[in-house]
Structures are given as structure tokens and as C-alpha cells.
Amino acid sequence: MKTGLLAFIFYLTLIQTDVYYVTFVKGIVQLESTKKIIKPGDKITAKDKLIFKDQASKVSCISPSKGRFEIRPDTEAATKKGEWLAVIGEKLIPSSTYQRLSTRSLDVDNGYDPINYFGNKLEKPIVILSGIPLPVKMSYKIDAFNFFFLQYDHEGKTIVRKVGSIGQSLLFIPELFTDSDGNMLTQESLKKVFLCYQSNINSIARSKSLVEFRPLLVDRDQLASEISFMYNYLKPLKNNSLKDIHEEIFAHLIENYGKIDANLIEKEFLVQLK
Structure with missing residues (x-):
């Protein structure tokens, strides 16, 4: 006893x-x-x-x-x-959430389908990495007359913001999510945002809404620091298994931030940590 x-x-x-x-x-x-x-x-x-x-x-x-x-x-x-x-x-x-890390679902080399990338019926916020180019499919022509834009309401006003681009990639920056006075909007204020596309065929401009989503803009450097920190502590815990480490990090991001593509995390962060 x-x-x-x-x-x-x-x-x-x-x-x-x-x-x-x-x-x-x-x-x-x-x-x-x-x-x-x-x-x-x-x-x-x-x-x-x-x-x-x-x-x-x-x-x-x-x-x-x-x-x-x-x-x-x-x-x-x-x-x-x-x-x-x-x-x-x-x-x-x-934390029992286990997200299987798969990079086969999307053909990143040919760009993302924006409807699939941003669509999840508003169940989770869509993580947007500030300043990181997001390649989109060639079927969406991007130039001065064909482009993507965001539309959302704030305090009774409809706000429209053109999404910048680099080549065939979209570039999301904090200024896209500001009110008419230039003040940053909170996530609470951005519960419903529409990603839209304007095409120009035979000099006729047509705009359409592609998908409704909840954005969560995350600073790349902040996320890189967080991932690196976790990686160092997960290495001995997971016996240096890169597959297990990556799955744990991905699960952490899904739980605490929202929907984020595994390909993007692999390319922007995890490759450098191998």
C-alpha cells in the first residue's frame, strides 16, 4: 500500500x-x-x-x-x-485531428481551380498567405481586361477590390480586406466574401461570382516561424519521420486556422525544413 x-x-x-x-x-x-x-x-x-x-x-x-x-x-x-x-x-x-497529407489531389503545375480552392461551404475560413502568388488554371485568362476581384459588404456598403496578379498567379495583399477608409477589417467582419471573375470576349465585359468564402489572411513570416518551431519539437517525437511530422503540422494548421492546401504548405515551408 x-x-x-x-x-x-x-x-x-x-x-x-x-x-x-x-x-x-x-x-x-x-x-x-x-x-x-x-x-x-x-x-x-x-x-x-x-x-x-x-x-x-x-x-x-x-x-x-x-x-x-x-x-x-x-x-x-x-x-x-x-x-x-x-x-x-x-x-x-x-489534439486528435489527423489530416492525411496528400499532394495528388491538385495539379499545382497547371494552377488551381479557384472554385475548388476557395470552396468549402463556409465551414472553415480559407487561409490566404499574404504576398504568396497563387497559380490558377490557364482557362482563367489574366490580363488588363480579364481579372479576378473580391466583393463583400461592410456597414451597408458594397466593397469591390481587384485582386493583383503576377503572370498567371493571384496575389492577395492586406489592402484587399479594408473598409472604404482603408482600415483593416476583422475576420468577424469578413464572414462572407465573393471571389469574382471578369472576362472580356470580343470587347464585351462579363462578370460572374465564382465562389463564396470566409478569408483568413495570415502573414507568411509568422506562419513560417510557427511551423519551424513545431518541426523542431516534432522531430524526436516522430523519430524524424518527415511524413508523420508533416501530417502533424498540417493537422495543427487545419485545427487552428482553417482550410489550407497541403501542396502550398509543402512548397512554401516544409521543403526548406527537410
Whole structure:
């Protein structure tokens, strides 16, 4: 009995000292002991307490020995300040989403079909990498008279923005998602955006809406740093299996950001980490 008790105490001690590294933060989350706002790259332990500023906030983290987890607030334990506390060791939820990484579904060399790329019935945001050219099929001619544009409503006004291009590739920049005064719009304000295409045949211009989507503009450098950080901790955990590492990273991106093409992630980020 005594031996079993000692073993249990030892186990609790190990749990208390487990270390996790933050990979993603949604909303505002503070470390209770310092009131410091946590950010990707921070180290936290199982015994630390987190303060969540709202119920929708969450933290994704990784243990070098146990894998990926997420932490959400206890929605029934709000403080008098309207905040939510969570002891990390008690709120760790294993990230079980498993996205099989496949690059066979789209022929990247011939460009993406924009309807397939942006379409998912609004179930998840579409991740758009700022400044990264997105090749589209040659069947969509792109020049001064044939082009793509975005259309969305904001505060009762219809906003139309022409999407820039480089050759046969679209170029999405932050300025596409601004109000009439040039202020950046929040994701909450961009729940419904239409990707449209204007063609010009025999000097007759015709415009049509191709697909409705929810955009999430993500900075390339920010995402590159996050992926590199995860890669370094996943290498020993996955015995240096590139396939398993890539699938874990892809699952992390789907869970925390939205729909993003595996080909693009492979080409822009993962190839450099091999």
C-alpha cells in the first residue's frame, strides 16, 4: 500500500513538472502568476494557471514527449471579473485531428481551380498567405481586361477590390480586406466574401461570382516561424519521420486556422525544413 502511494505521488510530481510549448493562441490568455499575455514560443508547465479573457479563447501547445494538446477555459467557472481560469494540467485535451497529407489531389503545375480552392461551404475560413502568388488554371485568362476581384459588404456598403496578379498567379495583399477608409477589417467582419471573375470576349465585359468564402489572411513570416518551431519539437517525437511530422503540422494548421492546401504548405515551408 505504501509503495503504491509513493508511486502515485511520484507520478503526480512528474505531471506537475511537465513542460509544454505554446504553438498557437486564440484570443487573449494570460499566465496567472505574472499576468503576462502568452504567445507562441512561450514555455508553460502543467501546474501553471491560465486566465482566459473570453470563453472562445484557446491555447494550442506541444510536449516534446507527448505530442500536441489544446487548452480551453472551464466555461462554468467564470471569475467575478468575467474571466475564466484553468490549471493547465487539468485542462489538457489531446489534439486528435489527423489530416492525411496528400499532394495528388491538385495539379499545382497547371494552377488551381479557384472554385475548388476557395470552396468549402463556409465551414472553415480559407487561409490566404499574404504576398504568396497563387497559380490558377490557364482557362482563367489574366490580363488588363480579364481579372479576378473580391466583393463583400461592410456597414451597408458594397466593397469591390481587384485582386493583383503576377503572370498567371493571384496575389492577395492586406489592402484587399479594408473598409472604404482603408482600415483593416476583422475576420468577424469578413464572414462572407465573393471571389469574382471578369472576362472580356470580343470587347464585351462579363462578370460572374465564382465562389463564396470566409478569408483568413495570415502573414507568411509568422506562419513560417510557427511551423519551424513545431518541426523542431516534432522531430524526436516522430523519430524524424518527415511524413508523420508533416501530417502533424498540417493537422495543427487545419485545427487552428482553417482550410489550407497541403501542396502550398509543402512548397512554401516544409521543403526548406527537410
